[in-house]
Structure formats: C-alpha cells, structure tokens
Amino acid sequence: MDSSGTRRQNTRRRLFEAAVTLIAEQGFSSTTVDEIAERAGVAKGTVYYNFASKTVLFEELLRHGIELLTDSLQAAADETAERGGSRVDALDAMIRAGLDFITRYPALMQLYVAELWRTNRAWQSTLMQVRQKAIAVIESVLREAVATGELSAELDIPLTASALFGMVLVAALDWQSFQPERSIDEVHSALSRLLQGRVSGVRP
Amino acid sequence: MDSSGTRRQNTRRRLFEAAVTLIAEQGFSSTTVDEIAERAGVAKGTVYYNFASKTVLFEELLRHGIELLTDSLQAAADETAERGGSRVDALDAMIRAGLDFITRYPALMQLYVAELWRTNRAWQSTLMQVRQKAIAVIESVLREAVATGELSAELDIPLTASALFGMVLVAALDWQSFQPERSIDEVHSALSRLLQGRVSGVRP
DNA sequence: CTTTTTGCACTGACCGGTCAGTCTAAGACT
DNA sequence: AGTCTTAGACTGACCGGTCAGTGCAAAAAG
Incomplete structure (x- = not known):
C-alpha cells in the first residue's frame, strides 16, 4: 500500500482542502484549528504535526x-x-x-x-x-x-x-x-x- | 472640527472611524472591542451603550x-x-x-x-x-x-x-x-x- | 432630573498550541 | 518462526490566555 511518504502528503492535501473552504467562508481568524481538523477527518494534533502553526498552514x-x-x-x-x-x-x-x-x-x-x-x-x-x-x-x-x-x-x-x-x-x-x-x-x-x-x- | 450633532452622534461617529481602520487592517474577528474603544478614546461600556453588539456596530x-x-x-x-x-x-x-x-x-x-x-x-x-x-x-x-x-x-x-x-x-x-x-x-x-x-x- | 459616559472588576466560553502516549508497519535479533 | 525495537504518523485531553459581554456606582453633560 501507500507508504509513509504518501500518507503524509495525503493528510496535508486534505487539510488544505478543509482549510480553504472554511477560511473562505469565515475568514482566517474565526476559523478554528479544531474545525479544520474535524473537516479533514484528523485529530487536532495532526495539524500541528504537519504544519508549524495555523498561520503557516495558511501561507x-x-x-x-x-x-x-x-x-x-x-x-x-x-x-x-x-x-x-x-x-x-x-x-x-x-x-x-x-x-x-x-x-x-x-x-x-x-x-x-x-x-x-x-x-x-x-x-x-x-x-x-x-x-x-x-x-x-x-x-x-x-x-x-x-x-x-x-x-x-x-x-x-x-x-x-x-x-x-x-x-x-x-x-x-x-x-x-x-x-x-x-x-x-x-x-x-x-x-x-x-x-x-x-x-x-x-x-x- | 465641527461638533455638530448630539453628543451621542459624535461618539458613534468616532467609534465608526476607529472601527473601520482597525477592521480593515486586521479583520473583524481579530479586532477587539477594547481596541476599538481605546482608539476612539472612549470607555468600553460606551461601545455597548451605543451599539447592541460588536456585530451590530459593524453592520x-x-x-x-x-x-x-x-x-x-x-x-x-x-x-x-x-x-x-x-x-x-x-x-x-x-x-x-x-x-x-x-x-x-x-x-x-x-x-x-x-x-x-x-x-x-x-x-x-x-x-x-x-x-x-x-x-x-x-x-x-x-x-x-x-x-x-x-x-x-x-x-x-x-x-x-x-x-x-x-x-x-x-x-x-x-x-x-x-x-x-x-x-x-x-x-x-x-x-x-x-x-x-x-x-x-x-x-x- | 435625564441622558450619556466612565472605570473597572468579573465571568465564562472559546481557542491556539502542547505533550505524553497510541498505533502500525518495517526491520532486527534469536 | 516468534519476539523485540524503532520510527513515523497520529491522537485527544489539557493548559494558559484572550475576549465579548455584563453590572454597577458615580461622575459629567445638557
């Protein structure tokens, strides 16, 4: 199956997809990391495992x-x-x-x-x-x-x-x-x- | 400048002016009511005396x-x-x-x-x-x-x-x-x- | 006397970020 | 084969801080 490299890439992609719609709807500041994680179907910790911060994710x-x-x-x-x-x-x-x-x-x-x-x-x-x-x-x-x-x-x-x-x-x-x-x-x-x-x- | 209008109208105008720049710079959610009040030179309570909520002020x-x-x-x-x-x-x-x-x-x-x-x-x-x-x-x-x-x-x-x-x-x-x-x-x-x-x- | 403003302490929900620990798959050792 | 170790990815309860909104007594303005 897809080895660890692909898994991570996949998670990042799903976080992007979740974040882009939420932030477009609500703006950066009123979108919570919990929301992004939930929509992407991952735990909050995973967001921070993949990105240094909410801001970096957005950038x-x-x-x-x-x-x-x-x-x-x-x-x-x-x-x-x-x-x-x-x-x-x-x-x-x-x-x-x-x-x-x-x-x-x-x-x-x-x-x-x-x-x-x-x-x-x-x-x-x-x-x-x-x-x-x-x-x-x-x-x-x-x-x-x-x-x-x-x-x-x-x-x-x-x-x-x-x-x-x-x-x-x-x-x-x-x-x-x-x-x-x-x-x-x-x-x-x-x-x-x-x-x-x-x-x-x-x-x- | 002219102190036209009632006292109340004047404070409302100053609140508008303070809010518009702050919100333009930072966005609605990351602008705090305390900031708006401070920039307008007014107590926080005054904001709520004049507007029902932060959202209403913005509207x-x-x-x-x-x-x-x-x-x-x-x-x-x-x-x-x-x-x-x-x-x-x-x-x-x-x-x-x-x-x-x-x-x-x-x-x-x-x-x-x-x-x-x-x-x-x-x-x-x-x-x-x-x-x-x-x-x-x-x-x-x-x-x-x-x-x-x-x-x-x-x-x-x-x-x-x-x-x-x-x-x-x-x-x-x-x-x-x-x-x-x-x-x-x-x-x-x-x-x-x-x-x-x-x-x-x-x-x- | 009424309307408006002040100052300030307080509350409770919410949120970014952390961290100790879990899961899994791929070796390594016996 | 069976057992142990390692590393990467992920988890979620938790902490500390922030902030909208409240309450109120007293002062200022008109």
Whole structure:
C-alpha cells in the first residue's frame, strides 16, 4: 500500500482542502484549528504535526493555490501563441482561463481577495509575491501586444494588468455569488465585449 | 472640527472611524472591542451603550459607509446629466468618483471587498442590500445609455455593471497598496482607456 | 432630573498550541 | 518462526490566555 511518504502528503492535501473552504467562508481568524481538523477527518494534533502553526498552514495553502492559477494563465497564453493567435486573443484566452479557475476553486479566490489588501498581517509578503507572479503573466502579454503594435503604446501596463485582473476577479465572484444561473459563456462574452471596446456603441 | 450633532452622534461617529481602520487592517474577528474603544478614546461600556453588539456596530458601519459611496456615484451621474454630458461621460465621471471615494475612505472599501463574498456570516444580508444599491446606480446609467443608443443593445447590463465596479475597485486598491506613487489622473485615464476600448489600438 | 459616559472588576466560553502516549508497519535479533 | 525495537504518523485531553459581554456606582453633560 501507500507508504509513509504518501500518507503524509495525503493528510496535508486534505487539510488544505478543509482549510480553504472554511477560511473562505469565515475568514482566517474565526476559523478554528479544531474545525479544520474535524473537516479533514484528523485529530487536532495532526495539524500541528504537519504544519508549524495555523498561520503557516495558511501561507502554504496560498502559495500552493496561486501557483495553480499562475500556471493556468500562462498555459492559456502559451497555447494561444502556439495556435498563432494574436496577443489580444491571448488576453481573451486568459480571461477564460481565469473564469474556469474560479469555477473550479471558488473558495481560493474568495479568500485571496479577502486578504490581499490587508496590512499588518503575517502573510502579507507571501501574498505580495503571489500577486506579483499572477500579474506578471498578464503584464508580459500586454507588453508583447504593445511591442507588436496590437495595442496602443500609450497603455499603462501595470495599471491595465491590475484592472483586468480585478475586472475578471470581481465579475466572476459576483457571478458565482449573485447570478449563478448565468453560463460561463455569458460572463466570458460580457467581459470580452468590455475589453474590446464594443461597449461604446460600435455595433458588430 | 465641527461638533455638530448630539453628543451621542459624535461618539458613534468616532467609534465608526476607529472601527473601520482597525477592521480593515486586521479583520473583524481579530479586532477587539477594547481596541476599538481605546482608539476612539472612549470607555468600553460606551461601545455597548451605543451599539447592541460588536456585530451590530459593524453592520451599521457598513450601511452608513456604503451609503456615502452610493450617494457619491449618484451625484457624479447627476452632475454629468445636468451639464448635458453623454451617458458614457457619466460612466467616466463615476469612475472618477469611485477613485476619489477610495482615496478618501480606503479602509472602508478594503473591508468591503474582504467581506462581500463570504458566506455564513451575520452581516451577509446587510452587505447584499448595500451592494445592490451601489450596483444599481451603475446599472441605471448603463440602461439609459442603451436606451439612447449610446451603447450596444447587446450589453449584458448586470454583468457589465459588476465588472466595471470590480475593475475600478481592484485597480484602486492595488494602486493604493502597491503603486501609491501614481497620480489619480494616471489611474483614471488608464481605466477610461480600458473602458472606451482604446486598449485595442484604436486611437482617439 | 435625564441622558450619556466612565472605570473597572468579573465571568465564562472559546481557542491556539502542547505533550505524553497510541498505533502500525518495517526491520532486527534469536 | 516468534519476539523485540524503532520510527513515523497520529491522537485527544489539557493548559494558559484572550475576549465579548455584563453590572454597577458615580461622575459629567445638557
């Protein structure tokens, strides 16, 4: 059977899964270690056997989770490039990838937004690194698009990247929370339209 | 400053001010009532004389705060209309108003984002009402713009409204936290450009 | 005189973290 | 084979501290 190495890995994974939903629902401080342990089906001591503290558990969770997002955005951009799509197509593909990601891991993104702009918290620097990695993927696509002349050279790359990220994030979270009856295609096309300026009355 | 209003109103205001920054920094659960009272320069008993509980204090704070935002967005839209501007101009003015608001009350918006998409929390319904009021202001401008033909009839109004709101919110919070050296005009014009589709290489 | 605020001691539930001990499977020794 | 040892993973009762909320008498404000 699975030897000790795998067993531990498995326990850690279950603790992550338990923690991410609980913390997304209730916030870090009002989620108790007992709750996390219970939902993961392990004893409280096991949490501390696997992680130095509640905070460390949370930090590792964040790091692991956002790595998944970054990889997924990067993959979307790369695939578009391989298919010979434009850089604007790549942005569109990344919007889609972002929406897919939030559909799969809603709790993770929920918790990310809830913590990102707080100050004086232990995991502040972890979050900043993590944010920078995600935004950097968007920025590099924007930069390429400006280089190839697809987008205006006037573009403020860092600001636009963070605005795009925010637009997708909030729209997706709102979609999940308040209009879950919409399809992902509806959300995607609303965002695409916004991005491509068709909002401003240019009829197709 | 003015000591307008009754004595009681004054202490309530000071409690709001103390609570909003503390909770934005630390979150609701890890902010103690003693801290709030101390920062407001008031005895702990006074907190409970004025508010039924910590939760109620927070709820009233949210309600009061977002009312300010809604009023400010509405005012921006109305002023544009009075000046005879288009509905797209009104959207632009609302973006500006949103940025101004976040500049003035960063903690409030910080805390709003942190709590909005949580579930199972006492103030969930308060937040939903509050969100609906703010989004409704944007939606009504979008609706008018569609009616006058300024914007495409294909526009998905609720989704676009929440995407716009999110775009401004996240861009502004990122601006404050990570790029405070930028001027409000830079942020504003980056967002305007995004909205008016000039991202896609179309020069004005 | 009424409303509001103060100061402060107190309670009881709750929670992060600890620790001595249990379980199990894989050797090691006889 | 049977018995003993070791190491890693896990357990849960327990401890010490924290904090929302209470109670109340006395002072301040209006």
